[in-house]
Amino acid sequence: MSLTGSAFFYVLIAATVLAVAATLLLWGRVPGPPSVRWLPRVVMIALCQATAIAVVAVWINNSYGLYSSWNDLLGDDNGSVTAAMPGPPADRAMFTKASDGILETYFRGKDSKLSGEVLVWTPPQYDEPQYRNYRFPVMVLLHGVPGSPSSWVEGGSLPGSIASLMASGAVKPAIVVIPVIDPGGVDTDCSDTADHKNATWLAKDVPDLVDAQFRTLTEAKAWGIIGFSTGGLCSVKLAMQYPQTFASAVAMDPDPFAGDPGVLSDPRLRQANSPLWLAQKRPAVSLFVATSAQDRFSPVSNITALQQAVQYPTTLAAPLVLAQGGHNWGTWQRMFPTVFPWLSDHLDDARAVAGKPGSTTKIGR
Template identity: 30%
Template sequence: MGLTSQTLLVLAISLSAAAFGTAVWLWPYLSRTTWRSMLGRIGMLLGIQLACLAALALAINNYFGFYGSWGDLLGTDEDGTAIIADGTAAVSHTNAVHILDHQQLPAPDGTAATTGGSLETVEIRGAKSHLSTRAYVYLPPQYGQPQYAQVKFPLIIALTGYPGTTENLITRLKYPELADAAIARKEMPPTILVLMRPTLAPPRDTECIDIPGGPQVESFFTQDLPTALGTAYRVGDSAAYRGVIGDSTGGYCALKFAMRHPGTYTAAVALSGYYRAEVDATTGDLFGGSKQLQRENDLMWRLRNLPPPAVSVLVTTSRHGESNYQATQDFLAAAEPPMKTASIILPSGGHNFATWSRELPQALPWLGRQLQAPRVNPVLAEAAPDAATS
């Protein structure tokens, strides 16, 4: 029975109700002052509390999508482990990206489009980092149209928070639907989206860092991922074509990738992101005792001590409900040209999907407009005007 299945949640709620009813029924028999009755009352109360906590934890996990499976929760998932024995071997097209499933999406509501994009389930393998992960690749409707047959498309990497599940980017934040609608309304150019989570070595929260002696997550996202996607899809081969967006931990990673690797990503969006990596029980030792590595992953330190990168970033927060409000104001104040900044600041909103769903309809098109748009063959476009406007 899956961790996120409704059957398990209903069962847990039923057990909680049964435990409560049993306690009410047996309480008169346990009201004596004997040690057996006292132990019975203690056991009954503990049982009710454990049953209620289990049901509550399952409900919260199902809503926020912290863990997608028992293996994810227990840290036994193999997704993200090292899979390439020889790090010197070149990764070919078939080894870099495995396409596991392909599905056609319906046309977006409220637009004149005749069809939506498509969604592929893939496994991506990294040669340098020796890491792998599953992801979803959204292909815009134009990807299969004749006038775009030789065209390179812009690419957006969309990241969850930690621990997060990739499926939340589809079911809760609805990235494919938003992209379909924005492209159909010409609010952003036709763009390929790769939906994934930053947790490549579960259950560890690596904060997207190349950990000394540990997982090389930053190398995966800034070197392996663009290379692998370039072998499987028609994506642009320069930073001008690439952007990255994420929420919470994914937002921190997005900003860091653009600021530390402007030659890989030209723009980033952080939805409720933060600005430095925190070390806690989920991260372990991230820096191997290196104060310099710690500083380099502190985005505020970078703004104050290093030349600003020539990238565009959008950050979001809320005046009430978000803990990063002041830190975001400090980040915006510290950024200087050639770095360009933009922001979405809500009057109120918590650190949750509801808030990010309010911000994404503006944030995603903004990011798409920062990237190099596809350059269509004008002869083919003129020959197929209906397809070009779909």
């Protein structure tokens, strides 16, 4: 049973209710003298507390993505693929089918030399006969830190949540790509450092892989990027650094746009990767930021700083500020009906492209 799955969370809730009910039922029925009855009663109280604490702990983990699996929690890779293991090059990367139509692969980027996981979901139209010569826009989704691509699947209820928006017409058909943002487990705020070129991984290697194996529209206006928390900062930053790749970006509860000294200790490197400094270059990109008035990790003042820095032709839409909500998936899911349609409106529509035969996705067994 998955650590981050809904089933495990509901099982713990049921166990807590049963533990309390059993304690109430059996409290007066424990046999023996008073000197003996206290031990079973202490055990019953401890069981109630343990199950209740487990429910809270799992809720916190699912909200913040602290641990993505049992192996991650226990510090045991159990022989599975680790972040440091080199993957095959992009031209030999194989996608395998995961749950709910999601495809997954693990590959090594040509330019960054980093290896990491990438999830891809294609809209229903992608496989329909009338769309076989069509190419589609792309939405790149970035997770937070700590976290993983599966954070969007578990916490964001993908692909169901975005499939519903597409079915209603609020979001146009698009390929959804979810890459790991910190290959090798090294957080750089999606920046290129001397040892970890995470920006190159996200803005060059991942798009090259997806372009090669899926029927994508390749112009920047067909590629949008959206993220939450650290991924929100990364979305805005990468669009401003790579406007030739991403023409639009959305940030939900982003980390401070000035950068994090705890992640990039070199002040010059941190400044060079700050959206507040990148705004001076005036990249022609469209940005949208959403937060909650109660989110102390992503205050409204963070958005204000970006508003003051942005200059045309960079555009920053009026922000979405929810009155209530913390730094968690409950808040981010309430933003979905606003942020995803906004991003979709800034993407090119799927269309037939003459002279560009459909790509063949390599599916492994």
